[in-house]
Amino acid sequence: MNGKAKAERKKTPRKRQVSGDTYFVIMAGGKGERFWPLSTELVPKPFVSITGKKTLIELTVERARRIVPLERIFVVLGREHLPVARKCLPRLPRGNFIIEPEGRDTAPCVGLAAMMLYRLNPNAVMVVLPSDHYVPDPAAFSRCIRETVKSARRGDHLVTIGVPPTRPETGYGYIKTGRKISEPSDADCFEVARYVEKPNLPKARRYLKDGGYFWNAGIFVWRAAVLLEGLKNHMSDLHSGLLDFYEALAAGDRATADAIFAGLRRVSIDYGLMEKATNVLVMPAPFTWDDVGTWTSLLRVLPKDETDNVLRGKTLTLDTDNCVIIADATPVATLGVSNLVIIASKNGILICDASKAQEVRQIAKALGKKQ
């Protein structure tokens, strides 16, 4: 870093960069079912403006961009989403879109990126981010990720970000923490006692009361080499499959490569590796985070009007409360309704009881079959 860059770093701390070995891997899969009608099969959730004007993936890249230059931000996605992804991220280098031949859950996705990064730079530290989560305070996010990167670069750990729960949420997985790490470099990290599947409400309440539990945010930080070592030890089928995949690619045989990838076991990185590995640490995340899993999660994350409605676009609400209303196409007027999700886009109009937002995928599926 030259003198001028150093000076700039002091003036604009949000532009401060971490080590040149740090890379972001943004996972942009998804079927676009739970956010119908705004999201569709061709334009799934990451590529849709859900929490504001910008698409979720734009916001995710912007968060990463505070920490590393665009050149070190990679997006893993399906081939069919490449056009819309390029539209959302026109400034991302074209080579930074990593095509996943088929969605096989997060373990193959993360492995694919790790192997690529390791070949690019054997010292690579990877930050793995979902592309469609909500983080309203990018500065707090940056501080946390920078700390975690520092820690991961120095050690042989698989670090996962744990969000301190603020409510008895039954829709997330939890991580029970173990011993606090004593080394100064890992000051804030904990060992992981165990992973906990989505709990029922009494359990979720207990976790909140007892403390020592974190939400599993699906954000990971590790050296690519450490991750690959973990895969080799705990998911040797995936590790050797990925080696074959890259070999076929190197030979210019994309059809074989695709077939190999499609044959990989469909499994999440949590289930396949994190729950088995002994070198996992959890880093508490002092930032607001939400997975924005359904339309009703907007009632949590967006500002509400005086009768608890989240409104966007041209709306007129009379005697209406606790509704999410998005009028992206035609004006929406409501009268005497409560607890509804109303989404009007050019693709279609959804009217759904707030408690059924999880089932919106049924509609997307039914419409998919009709087409």
Added chain:
Amino acid sequence: MNGKAKAERKKTPRKRQVSGDTYFVIMAGGKGERFWPLSTELVPKPFVSITGKKTLIELTVERARRIVPLERIFVVLGREHLPVARKCLPRLPRGNFIIEPEGRDTAPCVGLAAMMLYRLNPNAVMVVLPSDHYVPDPAAFSRCIRETVKSARRGDHLVTIGVPPTRPETGYGYIKTGRKISEPSDADCFEVARYVEKPNLPKARRYLKDGGYFWNAGIFVWRAAVLLEGLKNHMSDLHSGLLDFYEALAAGDRATADAIFAGLRRVSIDYGLMEKATNVLVMPAPFTWDDVGTWTSLLRVLPKDETDNVLRGKTLTLDTDNCVIIADATPVATLGVSNLVIIASKNGILICDASKAQEVRQIAKALGKKQ
């Protein structure tokens, strides 16, 4: 009637015409508020397809057309609705649209038409119809109107059509019948004991149980001369106002004519004349009739699916019952909702609790102010 026409009459009874002195006057006023977003200020309810593909006024003219030729069907409407009316009724002679300078309720509207028809033909018998009601059996309607016309032509009575109630409806006015008329020509008519304002539910239940009460359908049959005599006796201000109006028109002074009309008392023909006159008869109407006063009335008049929804257009309903859904523009999908009115048109999208359908006019008004 020549021999050929007589023969045709036998073959196609539905084309049978009544006396050449019979005229229909179809009242097409309205502000388009209760059927927002399909109806608007410029395209009110009569000019909208609400019960099916055809507009309500088309269906009304078709019913009249079974009884008289188009030349003897007149439509009274506001100047601002002339373009849409001509579009709905391209075959109606242009001179048969009677412009009402301003909506002043039904008495001035009916008087305007009566005076015009009386000047055209002193023997004119008028059938006055609202333009926006639902009558699914035009044949039964024709039979009833023909009988009523016969009766009205021979007498000096003001005949109103009374629909036998089929439910304890609180949204309609009622007519309590008196003595049955004994003259054979008026075989089915009753004298009117009294007019009853919209009752509360206990009263409406009693009317239904007791019998002798009819719904006031706003359909009238009388000789123009008898009506004008009635106005002269009971609404002399309106009668002389209309004489002044036509005098100004004859002098080519439309501005004065308009001002005179705008100065007429705003009053219904029921309140202004029918409740006061002593020569009123009620003719029972053996046909299904509904005023289609709100969106929820479609739950009464249109066919329902197996979970009691009235659906039109591209709809997908999951766990949805007792809803009215019209998807004229974009597809509508619902999940886990009940008792809603959902109307999606290019003008806007309405989501309204079924019990609040009467208040949709609030939305139309609020939007009107916004523009």
